[in-house]
Amino acid sequence: MSRAALVVIDVQESFRRRPSWAYASNPDIVGRVDRLVAAARGRGDLVVWVLHAEPGTGGVFDPANGHVRLIEGLSPAPGEPTLVKTSHNAFTTTNLEQVLTTAGVREITVCGIRTEQCVETTARVGCDLGYEVTFVTDATVTFPTPHRDLPATATAEEMLADPRTLSSEEMTARTEYALAGRFATIRTVAELTGAPPAGARA
Template sequence: MAQTALLVIDVQDSFLHMPYWDDTGFDDYLERLNRLIASARARNWRVVHILHERAGSPFDPAGPLVRTMAGVDRREGDAEFRKRVHNALTDSGLHQWLQEQGIAKLVIAGLRTEQCCETSTRVASDLGYEVVFVTDATHTFPMRHKGSGTVFDADALKLKTELVLEDRFARIASVADYAAATA
Protein backbone atom coordinates (compact mmCIF):
# COMPACT_ATOMS: atom_id res chain seq x y z
CA MET A 1 0.00 0.00 0.00
CA ALA A 2 1.31 3.45 -0.92
CA GLN A 3 2.46 5.72 1.86
CA THR A 4 0.16 8.72 2.40
CA ALA A 5 0.73 12.28 3.60
CA LEU A 6 -1.80 14.89 4.65
CA LEU A 7 -0.79 18.34 3.39
CA VAL A 8 -2.12 21.16 5.56
CA ILE A 9 -1.54 24.12 3.26
CA ASP A 10 -1.15 27.74 4.44
CA VAL A 11 -3.22 27.58 7.63
CA GLN A 12 -1.19 30.44 9.06
CA ASP A 13 -1.59 33.67 10.99
CA SER A 14 -0.75 35.75 7.90
CA PHE A 15 -4.32 35.38 6.64
CA LEU A 16 -5.73 37.04 9.75
CA HIS A 17 -4.11 40.29 8.55
CA MET A 18 -5.36 40.27 4.96
CA PRO A 19 -8.09 42.73 3.90
CA TYR A 20 -10.33 39.91 2.64
CA TRP A 21 -10.16 37.90 5.90
CA ASP A 22 -13.63 36.79 6.87
CA ASP A 23 -14.08 34.41 9.79
CA THR A 24 -17.52 33.26 8.60
CA GLY A 25 -17.54 29.50 9.06
CA PHE A 26 -13.90 29.42 10.14
CA ASP A 27 -14.48 27.75 13.52
CA ASP A 28 -16.42 24.92 11.83
CA TYR A 29 -13.67 24.60 9.23
CA LEU A 30 -11.00 24.38 11.94
CA GLU A 31 -12.94 21.65 13.72
CA ARG A 32 -13.21 19.65 10.48
CA LEU A 33 -9.51 20.18 9.72
CA ASN A 34 -8.53 18.89 13.16
CA ARG A 35 -10.78 15.85 12.69
CA LEU A 36 -8.99 15.12 9.42
CA ILE A 37 -5.60 15.55 11.10
CA ALA A 38 -6.68 13.16 13.88
CA SER A 39 -7.80 10.66 11.25
CA ALA A 40 -4.46 10.99 9.46
CA ARG A 41 -2.59 10.34 12.70
CA ALA A 42 -4.77 7.28 13.42
CA ARG A 43 -3.79 5.94 9.98
CA ASN A 44 -0.08 6.70 10.54
CA TRP A 45 0.01 9.17 7.66
CA ARG A 46 2.66 11.87 7.71
CA VAL A 47 1.18 15.27 8.59
CA VAL A 48 2.90 18.06 6.68
CA HIS A 49 2.35 21.77 7.31
CA ILE A 50 3.05 24.13 4.42
CA LEU A 51 3.56 27.85 5.10
CA HIS A 52 3.52 30.55 2.42
CA GLU A 53 6.10 33.33 2.34
CA ARG A 54 6.00 36.65 0.45
CA ALA A 55 8.22 39.59 1.34
CA GLY A 56 6.60 42.93 2.12
CA SER A 57 3.28 41.45 3.24
CA PRO A 58 1.76 39.64 6.22
CA PHE A 59 3.42 36.57 4.66
CA ASP A 60 6.90 38.11 5.09
CA PRO A 61 9.25 35.42 6.46
CA ALA A 62 11.04 38.08 8.54
CA GLY A 63 7.79 38.93 10.33
CA PRO A 64 5.97 37.12 13.13
CA LEU A 65 2.93 35.88 11.16
CA VAL A 66 4.35 33.00 9.11
CA ARG A 67 3.37 30.37 11.65
CA THR A 68 0.60 27.82 11.98
CA MET A 69 -2.63 29.29 13.36
CA ALA A 70 -3.53 28.64 16.95
CA GLY A 71 -6.09 25.88 17.25
CA VAL A 72 -4.56 23.68 14.53
CA ASP A 73 -3.48 20.26 15.83
CA ARG A 74 0.23 20.60 15.13
CA ARG A 75 2.64 18.30 16.92
CA GLU A 76 6.31 17.62 17.30
CA GLY A 77 7.32 15.31 14.48
CA ASP A 78 5.02 16.94 11.92
CA ALA A 79 6.99 18.08 8.90
CA GLU A 80 7.06 21.72 7.78
CA PHE A 81 7.91 23.21 4.40
CA ARG A 82 7.85 26.82 3.22
CA LYS A 83 6.90 27.96 -0.25
CA ARG A 84 6.98 31.18 -2.23
CA VAL A 85 4.68 30.12 -5.09
CA HIS A 86 1.06 28.98 -5.20
CA ASN A 87 1.81 25.26 -5.10
CA ALA A 88 3.43 23.38 -2.26
CA LEU A 89 5.68 21.18 -4.37
CA THR A 90 7.96 23.03 -6.77
CA ASP A 91 10.09 25.40 -4.67
CA SER A 92 9.79 24.09 -1.13
CA GLY A 93 11.76 20.84 -1.14
CA LEU A 94 8.53 18.97 -0.43
CA HIS A 95 8.49 16.92 -3.65
CA GLN A 96 12.00 15.58 -3.01
CA TRP A 97 11.16 14.83 0.63
CA LEU A 98 7.97 12.97 -0.36
CA GLN A 99 9.95 10.89 -2.82
CA GLU A 100 12.56 10.08 -0.15
CA GLN A 101 9.76 9.03 2.24
CA GLY A 102 8.14 6.78 -0.37
CA ILE A 103 4.91 8.79 -0.27
CA ALA A 104 2.77 8.33 -3.36
CA LYS A 105 -0.63 9.56 -2.12
CA LEU A 106 -1.44 13.09 -0.96
CA VAL A 107 -4.53 14.25 0.89
CA ILE A 108 -5.02 18.01 0.48
CA ALA A 109 -6.48 20.43 3.06
CA GLY A 110 -5.89 24.08 3.97
CA LEU A 111 -6.34 27.70 2.89
CA ARG A 112 -7.40 28.92 0.17
CA THR A 113 -9.50 26.32 -1.62
CA GLU A 114 -9.26 27.76 -5.14
CA GLN A 115 -5.72 29.02 -4.94
CA CYS A 116 -2.90 27.21 -3.15
CA CYS A 117 -4.92 24.06 -2.37
CA GLU A 118 -6.22 23.70 -5.94
CA THR A 119 -2.86 24.60 -7.49
CA SER A 120 -1.01 22.13 -5.27
CA THR A 121 -3.50 19.44 -6.28
CA ARG A 122 -2.96 20.06 -9.99
CA VAL A 123 0.84 20.05 -9.69
CA ALA A 124 0.82 16.94 -7.47
CA SER A 125 -1.30 15.11 -10.03
CA ASP A 126 1.04 16.18 -12.83
CA LEU A 127 3.98 14.88 -10.80
CA GLY A 128 2.30 11.46 -10.56
CA TYR A 129 0.88 11.48 -7.04
CA GLU A 130 -2.51 9.99 -6.27
CA VAL A 131 -4.39 12.98 -4.87
CA VAL A 132 -7.47 13.29 -2.68
CA PHE A 133 -8.94 16.79 -2.26
CA VAL A 134 -10.92 17.07 0.97
CA THR A 135 -13.07 20.06 0.13
CA ASP A 136 -14.64 20.62 3.54
CA ALA A 137 -11.14 20.64 5.07
CA THR A 138 -10.34 23.65 2.88
CA HIS A 139 -11.46 27.21 3.50
CA THR A 140 -11.69 30.32 1.36
CA PHE A 141 -13.21 33.78 1.14
CA PRO A 142 -15.63 35.53 -1.22
CA MET A 143 -14.06 37.02 -4.36
CA ARG A 144 -15.24 39.78 -6.72
CA HIS A 145 -14.74 39.43 -10.46
CA LYS A 146 -13.10 42.68 -11.57
CA GLY A 147 -14.78 42.85 -14.98
CA SER A 148 -18.38 42.11 -14.05
CA GLY A 149 -18.41 42.96 -10.37
CA THR A 150 -19.98 39.58 -9.64
CA VAL A 151 -19.20 38.28 -6.16
CA PHE A 152 -18.56 34.57 -5.84
CA ASP A 153 -19.12 33.32 -2.30
CA ALA A 154 -16.94 30.69 -0.67
CA ASP A 155 -19.40 27.87 -1.43
CA ALA A 156 -19.45 28.76 -5.14
CA LEU A 157 -15.65 28.79 -5.25
CA LYS A 158 -15.49 25.40 -3.55
CA LEU A 159 -18.04 23.94 -5.95
CA LYS A 160 -16.08 25.26 -8.94
CA THR A 161 -12.87 23.78 -7.53
CA GLU A 162 -14.51 20.38 -7.15
CA LEU A 163 -15.83 20.63 -10.71
CA VAL A 164 -12.42 21.28 -12.27
CA LEU A 165 -10.47 18.83 -10.11
CA GLU A 166 -12.77 15.82 -9.89
CA ASP A 167 -11.72 12.83 -11.99
CA ARG A 168 -9.03 14.93 -13.69
CA PHE A 169 -6.57 15.80 -10.96
CA ALA A 170 -8.02 14.29 -7.78
CA ARG A 171 -10.67 12.28 -6.09
CA ILE A 172 -13.01 14.56 -4.11
CA ALA A 173 -13.69 13.55 -0.51
CA SER A 174 -15.06 14.92 2.74
CA VAL A 175 -13.79 14.77 6.30
CA ALA A 176 -16.65 12.38 7.11
CA ASP A 177 -15.21 9.89 4.61
CA TYR A 178 -12.15 9.58 6.85
CA ALA A 179 -13.61 10.24 10.27
CA ALA A 180 -16.16 7.42 9.94
CA ALA A 181 -13.38 4.90 9.36
CA THR A 182 -11.66 5.81 12.63
CA ALA A 183 -14.75 6.02 14.85
Protein backbone atom coordinates (compact mmCIF):
# COMPACT_ATOMS: atom_id res chain seq x y z
CA MET A 1 0.00 0.00 0.00
CA SER A 2 1.35 3.40 -0.94
CA ARG A 3 1.83 6.06 1.71
CA ALA A 4 0.38 9.53 1.69
CA ALA A 5 2.17 12.77 2.52
CA LEU A 6 1.22 16.20 3.79
CA VAL A 7 3.29 18.92 2.11
CA VAL A 8 3.31 22.18 4.09
CA ILE A 9 4.39 25.00 1.80
CA ASP A 10 5.96 28.31 2.84
CA VAL A 11 4.21 28.82 6.19
CA GLN A 12 7.12 31.01 7.12
CA GLU A 13 7.96 34.17 8.99
CA SER A 14 8.82 35.96 5.73
CA PHE A 15 5.16 36.62 4.99
CA ARG A 16 4.45 38.01 8.44
CA ARG A 17 7.20 40.59 7.87
CA ARG A 18 5.30 42.09 4.94
CA PRO A 19 2.68 44.85 5.39
CA SER A 20 0.27 42.70 3.36
CA TRP A 21 0.01 40.26 6.28
CA ALA A 22 -2.58 42.64 7.74
CA TYR A 23 -4.87 41.48 4.91
CA ALA A 24 -4.10 37.74 5.11
CA SER A 25 -7.13 35.57 4.38
CA ASN A 26 -6.32 33.07 7.15
CA PRO A 27 -4.21 34.75 9.84
CA ASP A 28 -4.78 31.65 11.99
CA ILE A 29 -2.99 29.50 9.43
CA VAL A 30 -0.70 27.99 12.09
CA GLY A 31 -3.61 26.45 13.98
CA ARG A 32 -5.11 25.02 10.81
CA VAL A 33 -1.84 23.55 9.58
CA ASP A 34 -1.10 22.17 13.04
CA ARG A 35 -4.38 20.23 12.93
CA LEU A 36 -3.50 18.77 9.55
CA VAL A 37 -0.01 17.85 10.75
CA ALA A 38 -1.34 16.13 13.87
CA ALA A 39 -3.85 14.15 11.80
CA ALA A 40 -1.20 13.17 9.24
CA ARG A 41 1.18 12.00 11.95
CA GLY A 42 -1.64 10.06 13.57
CA ARG A 43 -2.24 8.19 10.32
CA GLY A 44 1.45 7.50 9.84
CA ASP A 45 1.65 9.79 6.81
CA LEU A 46 4.86 11.55 5.87
CA VAL A 47 4.98 15.28 6.66
CA VAL A 48 7.23 17.39 4.44
CA TRP A 49 8.01 21.02 5.23
CA VAL A 50 8.91 23.44 2.44
CA LEU A 51 10.35 26.93 2.78
CA HIS A 52 10.90 29.54 0.07
CA ALA A 53 14.22 31.38 -0.23
CA GLU A 54 15.53 34.13 -2.47
CA PRO A 55 19.23 34.32 -1.61
CA GLY A 56 21.00 37.59 -2.22
CA THR A 57 17.87 39.68 -2.66
CA GLY A 58 18.08 41.44 0.67
CA GLY A 59 14.35 41.01 1.25
CA VAL A 60 12.23 38.98 3.64
CA PHE A 61 12.91 35.80 1.66
CA ASP A 62 16.68 36.24 1.82
CA PRO A 63 17.94 33.62 4.29
CA ALA A 64 20.55 36.10 5.50
CA ASN A 65 17.79 38.13 7.18
CA GLY A 66 16.60 35.24 9.33
CA HIS A 67 12.95 35.10 8.29
CA VAL A 68 13.12 31.93 6.18
CA ARG A 69 11.84 29.77 9.03
CA LEU A 70 8.55 28.29 10.06
CA ILE A 71 6.10 30.58 11.83
CA GLU A 72 6.25 30.03 15.58
CA GLY A 73 4.00 27.17 16.66
CA LEU A 74 5.05 24.81 13.87
CA SER A 75 8.06 22.52 13.98
CA PRO A 76 9.14 19.33 12.21
CA ALA A 77 9.19 16.10 14.16
CA PRO A 78 12.31 13.93 13.99
CA GLY A 79 12.63 12.42 10.54
CA GLU A 80 10.37 14.95 8.81
CA PRO A 81 12.30 16.62 5.99
CA THR A 82 12.51 20.36 5.54
CA LEU A 83 13.23 21.43 1.96
CA VAL A 84 14.15 24.90 0.73
CA LYS A 85 12.95 25.92 -2.72
CA THR A 86 13.70 28.87 -4.98
CA SER A 87 10.90 28.25 -7.48
CA HIS A 88 7.15 28.71 -7.08
CA ASN A 89 6.38 24.99 -6.98
CA ALA A 90 7.90 22.70 -4.38
CA PHE A 91 9.28 20.19 -6.89
CA THR A 92 11.50 21.97 -9.43
CA THR A 93 14.33 23.22 -7.21
CA THR A 94 14.21 20.57 -4.48
CA ASN A 95 14.45 16.79 -4.19
CA LEU A 96 10.80 16.55 -3.12
CA GLU A 97 9.96 13.96 -5.76
CA GLN A 98 12.87 11.80 -4.62
CA VAL A 99 11.75 12.12 -0.99
CA LEU A 100 8.21 11.08 -1.88
CA THR A 101 9.31 8.25 -4.14
CA THR A 102 11.69 6.85 -1.53
CA ALA A 103 8.85 6.87 1.01
CA GLY A 104 6.47 5.15 -1.39
CA VAL A 105 4.13 8.16 -1.53
CA ARG A 106 1.58 8.44 -4.34
CA GLU A 107 -0.96 10.74 -2.65
CA ILE A 108 -0.12 14.24 -1.46
CA THR A 109 -2.11 16.81 0.46
CA VAL A 110 -0.95 20.40 0.06
CA CYS A 111 -1.50 23.50 2.19
CA GLY A 112 0.32 26.73 2.95
CA ILE A 113 1.05 30.18 1.52
CA ARG A 114 0.07 31.50 -1.06
CA THR A 115 -3.16 29.86 -2.21
CA GLU A 116 -2.92 30.73 -5.91
CA GLN A 117 0.83 30.87 -6.15
CA CYS A 118 3.14 28.31 -4.55
CA VAL A 119 0.44 26.00 -3.23
CA GLU A 120 -1.59 25.90 -6.43
CA THR A 121 1.53 25.55 -8.59
CA THR A 122 2.74 22.66 -6.47
CA ALA A 123 -0.66 20.98 -6.83
CA ARG A 124 -0.55 21.34 -10.61
CA VAL A 125 2.99 20.01 -10.94
CA GLY A 126 2.26 17.20 -8.50
CA CYS A 127 -0.71 16.13 -10.58
CA ASP A 128 1.37 16.20 -13.76
CA LEU A 129 3.94 13.98 -12.02
CA GLY A 130 1.24 11.42 -11.33
CA TYR A 131 0.38 12.10 -7.70
CA GLU A 132 -3.19 12.11 -6.43
CA VAL A 133 -3.46 15.61 -5.02
CA THR A 134 -5.69 16.99 -2.27
CA PHE A 135 -5.83 20.78 -1.87
CA VAL A 136 -6.88 22.07 1.56
CA THR A 137 -8.13 25.54 0.71
CA ASP A 138 -8.95 26.65 4.24
CA ALA A 139 -5.40 25.80 5.29
CA THR A 140 -3.96 28.21 2.73
CA VAL A 141 -3.42 31.96 2.81
CA THR A 142 -3.81 34.55 0.11
CA PHE A 143 -4.14 38.31 -0.09
CA PRO A 144 -6.06 40.91 -2.12
CA THR A 145 -4.37 41.03 -5.50
CA PRO A 146 -4.04 44.20 -7.59
CA HIS A 147 -4.65 44.53 -11.31
CA ARG A 148 -1.50 44.23 -13.39
CA ASP A 149 -1.78 47.89 -14.45
CA LEU A 150 -1.82 49.28 -10.92
CA PRO A 151 1.47 51.16 -10.38
CA ALA A 152 3.97 49.41 -8.17
CA THR A 153 4.10 52.59 -6.08
CA ALA A 154 0.41 52.35 -5.15
CA THR A 155 -0.35 52.23 -1.45
CA ALA A 156 -2.33 49.44 0.19
CA GLU A 157 -5.27 51.80 0.51
CA GLU A 158 -5.16 52.60 -3.21
CA MET A 159 -4.91 48.92 -4.07
CA LEU A 160 -7.88 48.02 -1.90
CA ALA A 161 -9.93 50.90 -3.30
CA ASP A 162 -9.26 49.92 -6.92
CA PRO A 163 -12.36 48.10 -8.26
CA ARG A 164 -10.10 45.90 -10.37
CA THR A 165 -8.41 44.42 -7.27
CA LEU A 166 -9.44 40.84 -6.61
CA SER A 167 -10.34 40.07 -3.01
CA SER A 168 -8.85 37.13 -1.13
CA GLU A 169 -12.21 35.36 -1.52
CA GLU A 170 -12.13 35.86 -5.29
CA MET A 171 -8.54 34.62 -5.53
CA THR A 172 -9.43 31.54 -3.50
CA ALA A 173 -12.50 30.81 -5.58
CA ARG A 174 -10.55 31.08 -8.83
CA THR A 175 -7.97 28.61 -7.53
CA GLU A 176 -10.65 26.11 -6.55
CA TYR A 177 -12.36 26.43 -9.95
CA ALA A 178 -9.04 25.90 -11.74
CA LEU A 179 -7.96 22.88 -9.69
CA ALA A 180 -11.17 20.94 -9.00
CA GLY A 181 -11.79 18.09 -11.43
CA ARG A 182 -8.47 18.76 -13.18
CA PHE A 183 -5.52 18.85 -10.84
CA ALA A 184 -6.76 18.21 -7.32
CA THR A 185 -9.59 17.31 -4.99
CA ILE A 186 -10.67 20.22 -2.78
CA ARG A 187 -11.03 19.31 0.90
CA THR A 188 -11.34 21.17 4.21
CA VAL A 189 -9.45 20.94 7.47
CA ALA A 190 -12.58 19.57 9.16
CA GLU A 191 -13.01 16.86 6.53
CA LEU A 192 -9.43 15.70 6.93
CA THR A 193 -9.18 15.88 10.71
CA GLY A 194 -12.72 15.24 11.90
CA ALA A 195 -12.65 18.50 13.84
CA PRO A 196 -13.42 22.12 13.01
CA PRO A 197 -10.41 24.34 12.17
CA ALA A 198 -8.97 26.56 14.86
CA GLY A 199 -11.07 29.67 15.26
CA ALA A 200 -14.11 28.20 13.54
CA ARG A 201 -17.54 28.66 15.07
CA ALA A 202 -19.38 25.60 16.27
